[in-house]
Amino acid sequence: DIQMTQSPSTLSASVGDRVTITCRASQSISSWLAWYQQKPGKAPKLLIYKASSLESGVPSRFSGSGSGTEFTLTISSLQPDDFATYYCQQYNSYERTFGQGTKVEIK
Amino acid sequence: EVQLVQSGAEVKKPGESLKISCKGSGYSFTSYWIGWVRQMPGKGLEWMGIIYPGDSDTRYSPSFQGQVTISADKSISTAYLQWSSLKASDTAMYYCARAGIAAAGTDFDYWGQGTLVTVSS
Numbered sequence: 001d002i003q004m005t006q007s008p009s010t011l012s013a014s015v016g017d018r019v020t021i022t023c024r025a026s027q028s029i030s031s032w033l034a035w036y037q038q039k040p041g042k043a044p045k046l047l048i049y050k051a052s053s054l055e056s057g058v059p060s061r062f063s064g065s066g067s068g069t070e071f072t073l074t075i076s077s078l079q080p081d082d083f084a085t086y087y088c089q090q091y092n093s094y095e096r097t098f099g100q101g102t103k104v105e106i107k
Numbered sequence: 108e109v110q111l112v113q114s115g116a117e118v119k120k121p122g123e124s125l126k127i128s129c130k131g132s133g134y135s136f137t138s139y140w141i142g143w144v145r146q147m148p149g150k151g152l153e154w155m156g157i158i159y160p161g162d163s164d165t166r167y168s169p170s171f172q173g174q175v176t177i178s179a180d181k182s183i184s185t186a187y188l189q190w191s192s193l194k195a196s197d198t199a200m201y202y203c204a205r206a207g208i209a210a211a212g213t214d215f216d217y218w219g220q221g222t223l224v225t226v227s228s
Contacts, residue, residue, distance in 0.1 A: 096157075098151060101152070
């Protein structure tokens, strides 16, 4: 099965900062990668699909890039609403795997 | 509007059985795969399995194969996750989520609100 490794596990940042989260796959997944945002007590929300496509309604400060085994999620200017936990997920096969998550905290 | 509405929180004892539900609306329920995701307290997301309500084709994560049963009743647009004998370690939030029209190559674009399952003696 495909393993997904996210880094860092925790990230401390300030409003206005540029933030980058990395996700690595144990084997090539082409561009079959999604990013989700989860706030405490809430269901995850789809932000990015197919590695770099922005889900409808998601602010343009979020962007995704990468293919193969290495992917990044970038928030260009962190806003107060963005403090949350972010997960990557591969869906190259029917066996979908999540990364362990990255918590973005207020510095 | 696409909606997935899950059944309410459950408190059960070890060894008891349980079936939780996820009702879809606002789209063709039989045409999209539905997945289940576990989130243990304070932990990350774990993919459990998916089902195609159109023909009940079901795929499981190796970690959950034999531990749970995923099913669907397309006549009432509802997917289910069930346990025959709960353990304390099954205590978690469980989410259903809509995938696409294919088993692979599709993300989870809509999510249910979650069902909290607590197993305690």
